[in-house]
Every structure is written in C-alpha cells, then in structure tokens.
Amino acid sequence: MTLRVTDLAVARGGVPVLDGVTFAVAPGTALILRGPNGAGKTTLLRCIAGLQPPLSGRIDGAEETIAYAGHADGLKAMLSVRENLEFWAQVFGQTDIAPALIAYDLEPLQNRLAGTLSAGQKRRLGLARLMVTGRPVWVLDEPTVSLDVAAVELFAAAVTAHLAGGGMALIATHINLGLDAQTFDITPFRAKLSQRSAASDEAFL
Numbered sequence: 001m002t003l004r005v006t007d008l009a010v011a012r013g014g015v016p017v018l019d020g021v022t023f024a025v026a027p028g029t030a031l032i033l034r035g036p037n038g039a040g041k042t043t044l045l046r047c048i049a050g051l052q053p054p055l056s057g058r059i060d061g062a063e064e065t066i067a068y069a070g071h072a073d074g075l076k077a078m079l080s081v082r083e084n085l086e087f088w089a090q091v092f093g094q095t096d097i098a099p100a101l102i103a104y105d106l107e108p109l110q111n112r113l114a115g116t117l118s119a120g121q122k123r124r125l126g127l128a129r130l131m132v133t134g135r136p137v138w139v140l141d142e143p144t145v146s147l148d149v150a151a152v153e154l155f156a157a158a159v160t161a162h163l164a165g166g167g168m169a170l171i172a173t174h175i176n177l178g179l180d181a182q183t184f185d186i187t188p189f190r191a192k193l194s195q196r197s198a199a200s201d202e203a204f205l
C-alpha cells in the first residue's frame with residue numbers, strides 16, 4: 001500500500017509550521033525530505049508516525065505500517081544488543097534478528113549492554129531495530145547522526161535492501177545517502193508568517 005499525505009497542515013507548540021503538504025511514497029521507493037533547520041521536518045514525520053495529530057489534511061497507508069526512528073535511539077540500556085533486538089522482534093511478532101545483527105555489523109557487540117555502546121554504535125542498534133519490526137514503511141529523522149562513513153554505507157545498504165523487498169522509506173536528512181530516491185523540499189510549504197503570529201496571539205488570550 002502506498003503512503004499518501006494529502007494537504008497536510010502540522011503545528012509545533014500550537015504554532016502552525018507546515019501547510020498544504022502533499023506527497024506519496026510507493027512500495028519499493030524512498031523519499032528524501034529536505035528543508036533548512038527549523039523548517040518542520042521533525043514535526044511532519046512525527047505526525048505521519050502518529051506521535052502527534054495533524055492540524056488538518058489526510059495521511060493514508062500509515063496504520064500499523066510504520067516503523068519510526070527519531071532523534072532518540074530508544075534503547076534499553078540494561079539489555080544487551082541481542083536482547084534489545086529480541087525484545088523489539090517480540091513486540092512486533094517477529095523472531096529472526098540475525099539479518100539485523102549482520103546488516104549493522106553488530107555481531108561482535110551482541111552481548112554488550114546497550115548502555116555501554118558509543119553514540120554511533122547506539123545509532124546502529126537503533127536503526128537495526130527497524131529491520132526486526134517487519135513494518136514496511138520506515139520513517140526516519142536524521143538517521144545518520146553519529147554514524148561514521150562505513151556505518152552510513154551499512155545504513156544505505158539496509159534501506160536499499162528494504163526497498164528491493166517492496167518496503168518504503170521516508171527520510172529527513174541533510175546528507176547525501178547515495179540512494180536512488182526522489183527528494184521533497186518542504187520549504188515551499190512553510191506556514192505563512194501571518195498564520196504563525198495569529199496562533200501565537202491566540203496563545204496569549
């Protein structure tokens with residue numbers, strides 16, 4: 001099923017940030033979200049992932065299909081790398097964590113407590129989690145933060161394999177991942193200043 005966003009408006013802290021956002025991500029494809037700092041990428045992704053409601057508009061194809069990776073890795077510090085993946089696999093009704101361990105070169109670290117990993121290693125584990133969800137739509141907010149060049153390549157390979165299996169990816173990033181993907185610049189959809197100040201005024205009433 002295609003992920004379809006239609007005429008979406010989103011707000012942060014009660015202030016409209018984006019308005020009229022429309023795009024689609026078809027099976028087997030990725031869409032790269034672009035836009036300067038503060039443009040609203042995180043806010044948009046959080047709405048699509050169901051973490052906050054939109055102001056208006058439609059999101060279709062997102063029910064029970066999305067695996068979201070935001071700025072926080074969401075690891076269980078007192079579980080090992082392997083136990084973290086087994087935990088998430090169980091949550092999503094999956095069993096096989098081996099491909100995720102291999103894809104992110106986590107086998108040598110599998111018995112380490114997640115809390116003892118470096119920032120980049122934690123990020124690798126956070127991204128490996130996507131693979132054990134079995135979910136087709138990966139919604140990723142700055143996934144390569146803390147990753148070295150080799151790990152970025154592992155990530156790009158994991159996304160490419162996911163797409164080849166009919167998956168989808170919506171990725172906010174400032175770097176070039178080398179993926180064969182379309183880009184979508186959200187800058188033209190920034191809410192008008194008048195909308196922003198109107199909302200702020202309301203907050204004072």
Ligand SMILES: Nc1ncnc2c1ncn2[C@@H]1O[C@H](COP(=O)(O)OP(=O)(O)OP(=O)(O)O)[C@@H](O)[C@H]1O
Pocket residue numbers: 012013014015017035036037038039040041042043044
């Ligand atoms: N809790 C908050 N309350 C009010 N405004 C907020 C809050 N969090 C973020 N904002 C504002 O909302 C706007 C959109 O922020 P958002 O994090 O979605 O942008 P972004 O495009 O992801 O930025 P970046 O590239 O820096 O990560 C920004 O102007 C930001 O300052």
